[in-house]
Amino acid sequence: MKTILKLAVFFVLGWQLSALPARAVEPDEVLQDPVLEQRARVISKDLRCLVCQNQSIDDSNADLARDLRILVRERLKKGDTNSEVVQYLVDRYGEFVLLNPRITPHTWILWFAAPVTLLLAIFWLFRASRRRKAQMQKPPSALSEAEQKRISELMQGE
């Protein structure tokens, strides 16, 4: 809900917020095994609390986030790997649950727009600098006859 609160800060249109400040993981959820608990925390940080805005289940105090945290821990206790746990949640809730979207055709723009821009910019800079250099190295064109004549006139005038 944190995000909603933050948004509210900006628009404050007299909203009545039922949200609490983020308080996330509760003591009774924590697993005995510290290694497993650490894995659960890592996984939770990448999963969206579906009823919140842009907030992971690790940070959210919503009931749904709590259910998901417990679910993640149950799957881990059953011996799932991290990716199996994530896949389990994606199967249940769809891609929307992932805060870090997978690279699939519909997220190509998301993932590649910036790197492609960077590459294009580098390519363009490279070409521009080559062009500049070529221009610099080109010997100045010879003077035309009229120019030659004007110079000799000026020289004689001295």
Next chain:
Amino acid sequence: MIAEIGQFVLILALVIAVIQTAVPLVGAHRSDTALMRVGSTAAIAQFILLLISFSALTYLFVTSDFSVSTVARNSHSAKPMLYKVSGVWGNHEGSMLLWALILAFFGATVAIFSRNLPAGLRARVLGVQASIGVAFLLFITLTSNPFTRLSPAPADGQGLNPLLQDPGLAFHPPFLYAGYVGFSMAFSFAVAALIEGRVDEAWARWVRPWTLTAWMMLTIGISLGSWWAYYELGWGGWWFWDPVENASLMPWLSGTALLHSAIVVEKRGALRTWTVLLAILTFGLSLVGTFLVRSGVLTSVHAFAVDPERGVFILLILCFFIGGALLLYAWRAPTLKAGGIFAPVSREGGIIFNNLILVTACATVFVGTLYPLALEAVTGEKISVGAPFFNATFVPLFIPLLIALPIGPFLAWKRGDLLGAMQRLIVPLGIVIVAIIATYVLQNGGSILVPLAIGLAFWLIIGPMAETAFRIKFLRVPFSETLRRAANLPRSSWGMMVAHLGVGVTVLGIVAISAWRVEQIIVMSPGSSTEIAGVTLTFNGAKQRRGPNYSEDAGSFTVTEKSGRAYPMEATKRVYTRQSMPTTETGIHYYFDGDLYIALGDRHEEKAGAYTVRIYFNPLAPWIWFGTLFMFFGGAISLTDRRYRIGAPKKAKVKSKTMGVQAA
């Protein structure tokens, strides 16, 4: 009566803004000095009128006049005075009025301080600036009038959102707006230059102080927001990659790029068209930010579709100004003269690298923020783009820039010597290697990434110092000579050092908090204690208290250090009575090496008097914000540089020869 005066002068300001747009632009076109002079008078008049209007609204808030709709919806008679005042901009209507006021303020400063600007350029800048004012004043009067009366007036107001009732956040919006709106100056200068068809060194010199001021304000605004999130939201996070934050980060990134590319225009006359484009885009991103935050499109695409009036208006403003400016750019930019040439390894090359990364980073944030909205609007498909995405894309992109940062200032203009620069950085490099090894040893193995990141932070802090030391020939000539050189070093050079090392201070804080934060989430009964980061924390129980407009559970703690020194700490959970909305007031004790941070959670359902308590030790956390203060003061020092004070558009040729290179 006061509300009507506020309303009346607001409309008057709109009329003046229309005049200020039309008359000076026509005057500049016809080279008519009398018409051009109208611009300055109008700019000052517009500012005074808006100041009266804004004061009227402030008066209504302070006296709690609930017959005015904005006041009734956002204020309350029992609120402390500070928040009655900050309530003026803690709502949509008031904050837009503040937007317009700051816009007019910047216009007025051009009228007052830029007497030495060529009359034509000044008239055009004021005209373009006023045209933005017209758009926003129309927006306010047509869709967001702050002075609308209510009948009958309610007995009391609905109160300000409790989250805004905080000293840190009270001043966050004015700084943020000063930054957003400040970039309008860069925009106006860019458009004026396109109309004139001339962008030169003098232009860059005039535009830089405005850009720098805007950038400084935005830096502080973002920093205040981040600090507030840290102590208020109750779990010690300091940046969330949330769309609202991204909206302010984008203009900051492109504004930082603009700040640097304008140096190249000023010193070397190169990158002119690019700098003009950046100025347009930076203000464009400020408008995008305003659109995202004000339209409601972030809450959901549907909320926007239901009540699109304000959003569509801002979108139209955005399209008109940025589309128009880009068209003008496409038409006029090819006629601008290209500047000096330079080798890839040179100060210019370094700044191009800076621009390349900053702009790509900005594009990453832009796509990450808007793509989910666009995808949902087009296909209806919903995806989430959160912190893990930005950490995976933005951070790796930014690291090369940070590595290159201390090297750039050592490169000469036109043709630099990379090997020579690295030789001059040999001392910082040695310190960095020692820091990496020391960190690795101290953390007892583990990931090598953390020591490397600490090394990067040291590199960023010591590198800029080494550059200044090199300039003033520290330890290489008699000390009196060093002092003389230090006194003669341009202020902009000192400013650059301070701002650049501020980046290092911020990075150090970020690395430390990310790598070494200690967290405990436990249920504590009165009298129980726990150990964290070398101190013992005892919970003394919580008691109920009442404040002016809230009630709270105040948890009292005693911290005992190893030395035996003990001090009390308090963390409370507040409920604001009017809104029945809870907030956390965390307890933070600042040590030199980090914060001890306590947030009081829920009361335990069974154990009497027990609470869930979140305790963190956040190593070096305050350094994140100290770093931004360094950046701010670096900018401030640079702003006092002689060439801005004299302001004469002459090239200081003799000076630049003796000084070698002077940078921002």
